[in-house]
Amino acid sequence: MLSSNPLRPVTTALAIAFGLAVTAASGQGTRTLINVATDPSYPPMEYKDLTSSKLIGFDIDLFDAIAAKMGAKTNWIETKWEEQISSIKTKRADVVVSTKEDTPEGRAGVSLVDYVNDGSAFYTTRANAARFQSIDDVCGKRVGAPRITNRGELVAKWSEEHCTKAGKPAIIVVGTQHSSDSRLQLNQGRIDAITGNLIGIVHQNQIENNNYVQIGEPFYPFMDGIIFSNNDPELGQAIKTAIAAVIADGTYRQILRKWKLPDSTAIERPLINGQP
Numbered sequence: 001m002l003s004s005n006p007l008r009p010v011t012t013a014l015a016i017a018f019g020l021a022v023t024a025a026s027g028q029g030t031r032t033l034i035n036v037a038t039d040p041s042y043p044p045m046e047y048k049d050l051t052s053s054k055l056i057g058f059d060i061d062l063f064d065a066i067a068a069k070m071g072a073k074t075n076w077i078e079t080k081w082e083e084q085i086s087s088i089k090t091k092r093a094d095v096v097v098s099t100k101e102d103t104p105e106g107r108a109g110v111s112l113v114d115y116v117n118d119g120s121a122f123y124t125t126r127a128n129a130a131r132f133q134s135i136d137d138v139c140g141k142r143v144g145a146p147r148i149t150n151r152g153e154l155v156a157k158w159s160e161e162h163c164t165k166a167g168k169p170a171i172i173v174v175g176t177q178h179s180s181d182s183r184l185q186l187n188q189g190r191i192d193a194i195t196g197n198l199i200g201i202v203h204q205n206q207i208e209n210n211n212y213v214q215i216g217e218p219f220y221p222f223m224d225g226i227i228f229s230n231n232d233p234e235l236g237q238a239i240k241t242a243i244a245a246v247i248a249d250g251t252y253r254q255i256l257r258k259w260k261l262p263d264s265t266a267i268e269r270p271l272i273n274g275q276p
Contacts, residue, residue, distance in 0.1 A: 031235075034072050036063060037079035037093035043203040044259045045099045058259040062115070063097045063226070065251050069242035085110060088229050095239070096227035099199065103222065107273060112225025113239045114271040116199070117264060119218030120151055123201060124193045125186060126213050132193070135216025136162065140169030141192035144182035147175040151195040151220075158219045187211075199224075202261060223267070223274065236272055243270040 038059065040046045046057040055076050067074045079087050079096075087093040088110055102112045122138050124131070131137065139159065145152040152173045159171035174191050176182040182194040183204065193215060196204075201212050228236045246252045247269070256266055269276070 031070075032072050033075055034067050034070075034095060035075045035077055035093045037077050037084050037087045037096045038098045039079060039081045039084065041081075042099050042200065044206075044261070045199060046097070058116075058255060058261060059097050059099065061255045061258065062246070062252070063095075065246050065255065066239060066242040069245045070238055085227070088227060091229075094228065094232070094235060099224050100227055101222050102225040102274060109230055110227050111230055111233075111236055111273050112227050113236055113243065114223040114225045114274060115243055115267065116224050116261075117221070117267060118224045119198050119221035120154065120195050121198060121201075121218040122193045122215040123186075123196045123212045124215060125211055128192070129213040132213075132215045135219070136166075136168070138171060138193055138215060139163035139166075140171070142172045142174050142190075144174045144176045144185050144191045144194040146178050146182060146195075148178065154220050155195060183212075198265060199261060202259075206260065223271070225273075240270045240272055 038046045038055070040048050040055055040057070042057075044057055046055065046059045048054065049056050060076070064074055077087070077093055079093065079098075081098070084093075084096045084098060084100075085108075088096060099118075100106065100112065101118070102114050106112070122132075122135065122143065139162070143155055145155055152175055155171055155173050159173075162168075164170050174185070176185060176194075179194075179196065179200065182191075182196075185191045186194050196212065198214075198218065201214070205212055226239055228239065243252070247267070253266065256263075
């Protein structure tokens with residue numbers, strides 16, 4: 001089960017203070033347009049409407065609201081995943097909004113404003129859910145993890161700590177080509193469980209009739225962040241303040257519900273590089 005993380009009430013006075021701070025942060029320069037790099041391939045966060053080809057998703061709506069608090073408009077630039085950091089360093093983009101996991105390793109030359117909780121968890125099909133009464137039941141099972149990610153290594157580490165040291169059989173990590181291959185092998189019965197991110201599975205369950213069931217709590221919790229250059233700390237602070245403002249006025253919660261993200265993904269306050 002996903003744990004609930006409801007937002008705490010924020011007073012009207014605090015909301016006004018946030019709004020004034022955003023105005024001050026953005027009003028000192030001429031930034032009325034923010035160039036935003038994104039890879040629209042990850043529903044429900046950022047993707048294209050099949051009919052109109054318009055960019056849609058939680059990230060799109062949220063950052064448009066953030067920019068509005070800053071008195072700016074957004075210019076969305078479709079950018080391949082592997083080119084996004086360089087787009088910041090070469091100033092082709094001011095920020096990257098593309099469900100980027102905030103890790104110390106990913107902060108080389110850039111910083112991140114953390115805006116949503118995420119994490120990797122074990123999942124199985126609803127038909128097999130009875131086999132997993134707790135997360136410990138993953139021990140000894142075949143678990144699919146995409147080779148292009150570090151999830152296989154993380155699962156092996158978790159298995160060593162929670163299975164092997166407890167005298168239980170180790171998890172058998174099965175490398176897959178990508179997340180869709182993991183789901184295919186799971187549905188074919190070739191593996192017992194898969195790794196998946198909390199946010200990504202939301203969309204899969206919407207299109208696959210709630211086929212996937214989370215096993216226990218995430219084995220690897222993290223936050224997703226908006227990337228900005230270390231050479232532009234004022235922009236990062238302005239974004240952080242604007243996020244606090246959209247949380248305070250209820251916009252954050254409205255967008256969260258629109259895209260059906262679980263309550264556990266909601267933050268109480270934004271951070272920069274994991275720090276207040």
